[in-house]
Amino acid sequence: MFDYSTNHSDRVNGMQLLQEHMAPSALYDSSERFDPPKCDEDTRTGLLEELWGWVENPSTVDRMVCITGPAGSGKSALQQTTVEEAAEHNHLLAAFFFSSGDARRNHPGGFVATLAYQVSQNIGETREPMIQAIERDPRIFERSRETQARTLIVLPIRKALALSNASPSSWPSNIFIDGVDECRNEEDQSHLLRILQSLAISERGHLKQSGLLYHIELSNYDATSDIRLYLRRKLHDIGCNSEYARTPTGPWPPSKDIDTLVDNASGQFIYASTIVKFLSDRRRNPFKHLQLVLTWAPGTNRREQPFASLDALYASIFLAAQEAYAKSRDTEDDLVIVRSIRMFQLLAKHSIKPHVSSMEEILSLDGGEIQIIMSDLHSIVKSWGNQAGRLSLTFHHKSIEDFLQDPKRSRKLFIxxxxxxxxxxxxxxxxxxxxxxxxxxxxxxxxxxxxxxxxxxxxxxxxxxxxxxxxxxxxxxxxxxxxxxxxxxxxxxxxxxxxxxxxxxxxxxxxxxxxxxxxxxxxxxxxxxxxxxxxxxxxxxxxxxxxxxxxxxxxxxxxxxxxxxxxxxxx
Structure with missing residues (x-):
């Protein structure tokens, strides 16, 4: 608790209070986000150019950009790369990186304060009116987030615009938010989107006025060539810097091995980056361990776990979905989501495609329950029903099936x-x-x-x-x-x-x-x-x-x- 005493000899420090309520680890350059994912050189060039075109065009009618795609498709890497470029060219107003694994940024508690702090740093003219607003109302951070956004961001920018020496054309105007779906509560996610919309359609001045949503769906972009380039470059560097001798000698990695890895990646950058991270460990012989990766199969009894980071991602998605479902259905069954997926997997394996409605009756579920079960798995489940209304489960990536079928990988989620x-x-x-x-x-x-x-x-x-x-x-x-x-x-x-x-x-x-x-x-x-x-x-x-x-x-x-x-x- 903070002491908001009105003792005149101990005036509230507005900037200090703002910093106490923000989430420093959510900043794009936070030391706590050491080595965040970024696009490798010469990869995702088309997408980055598309995003940069939006960043540099303040008059575009598309006032909000939304990037969506499966888990591991590279959304955060695109965001981080674009944010760093925007900061370098004075186009970054503020950024916030959510993370389900960080208790300070898996909820919207410090969201507005973190954005407001960055606005005060990137548009100096807003600092004084922002601090004054906090000192007039030290309990501003206990009010609704809409009120916080208006008081700490919108109104200070308006006051800055009213100054006779204001030069808004030189001010940055882009706000970047990464990982809204990593905010744990669905209601909080919806609330965040409403706040962002209110900022985007602020009726005056520097914040962009109303317009259309610009949607980038990463599933529509073929990342195969980028993944091939990334793997070839990274593995070549690993091989050149390795102290282990390659036997037999020759170019490494072989083209056929790269082809296999690219095929296994199925367009998902996280698979490729996981392999690179695994082989980068100096304690491992990269030449030997690449063969381990290439020959790995579900159930393989090996001490090495090349897909540990990938497994952590999948486990977090299933656990978050289970938590949301259990909360909405008041159940203590902590495997209902995974069990349902595994049951549907068996049907898909044998090409059994029952009607969704009949499947709900077979399983004694309420109508629409399967949709609820699947609702929080969109980042790993490509589709679960076809146009004919039949149950047909497909994943974005084969490695999800491998994860579920391997007890060493899925651990307590294994059935x-x-x-x-x-x-x-x-x-x-x-x-x-x-x-x-x-x-x-x-x-x-x-x-x-x-x-x-x-x-x-x-x-x-x-x-x-x-x-x-x-x-x-x-x-x-x-x-x-x-x-x-x-x-x-x-x-x-x-x-x-x-x-x-x-x-x-x-x-x-x-x-x-x-x-x-x-x-x-x-x-x-x-x-x-x-x-x-x-x-x-x-x-x-x-x-x-x-x-x-x-x-x-x-x-x-x-x-x-x-x-x-x-x-x-x-x-």
Missing amino acids: SDVEVALIWLEICVRVVKSADDSVIQGLSARSNDWDNCHWTLFSPLNIYMTSLETVLFEGTDVQINQAGLLLKSATFWTHFTTSCKFVSARDMNWGMLMSRNMKSLVNKARSLGLSGSDPNWTGILTSIEKWRDMVNKLHEDEWRPSSEHFRLMGK
Whole structure:
């Protein structure tokens, strides 16, 4: 707490109070942001020229620039490079760099004070009216941020403009904000954007008047050539400065290795910079460790972790999304976001694309819940639904999948493929067991005529197969026994086989595909000795084989479906 005594012998020092409420680590040149990310020489030249054109043109109609893109696409590097250039040419009015990992700049508490301090330094004429405003109202920093912005930035600039010797054409006019999405609270993020808008449309003088938003989406820019240049230059320098001998001798890095790294980067600069940082450690042999990077695969048991900084980024995104979801839903389940992503991954892996609405019903979610789950993952998830309303998960970068599938990388966020498959098996059994007779019989109609309830039943028929395959081929004995316990329900098998009969009679290709998959599963189960050692699996395998024989008879046109064949056992 600050003592704002009105004792005349101890006058409040306005500048001191301003500095006490700012966030020094948010400054572009703060010593606490040592070696911030920047664009390497001769890279991102087109984008930097585009941004610089905006910086140098005070009369442009686009009064606000917004840079968006996936995590690791280079947004902060572009911002830092542009800010440093703007400062060098007297175009920088103020800048603020948010960071979720810094308690002083992962919230907007010191935001206005930090901008105001820089305004006072870069436009000297604003300093006195700003200090006077603080000394008149020492509790200004407890007021709304809109009031702070107006009192400490807008009004001092207006007073400076009113001076007879004012020369605004020589004043800087650009404010840069980096990482708004790293401000922890979504309401605070929205609040910040409103403050920035109010500054941009200030109706008089030096701050820019209303205009259009200029949007730069980094996904629309091909960074391949820049990444190639960056990797070639950086790795060459590392090789030249290394004390380790290269065997065999020759140009390093080889072009084929650069090609592999560029391909793995998939346009994401953070992948390339992570590799460079890993190989730059003087304690490591760069020639040997480059091969480690090139041959790394999920689950590799190695002491070295080349993607540690990348993993930290992904973990922070998932944890922040989980925190926001838990807060909005009042849940203590600290893996619900990652678990959902892993479950959707299994579907995408096997090209299962259920309707989003039916998936929400299968998972017992409220309508629109999947969108809420995905809302804070936009920086790593490229898309989760297609135009037809089907669930289809794709990531911006393959390394996200690798991260989730490797326990050494994702650590406490790790959920194995088999755990995911067991979750799906339990859900499939529940949905199929509870299906109404009319819904099951409705599967005989064309899929175009199905209602959501039919898709809700049809999807588990497919998911069941892939989940059971995962457990049998990858699970431990304990996990396989768990699956056996889940699948021993007679009601489930009655509903499952009858549902499959209807679909197979209508779509023979689907039926034969299921039959082949069933055969593979039966063979695997028998090779594990399940048929003779586990009574649960004995019944399950018998049921699977009977179902497979039924499909084969359908294919031979020896079996004629009729309503009598589909009478359902009571629950």
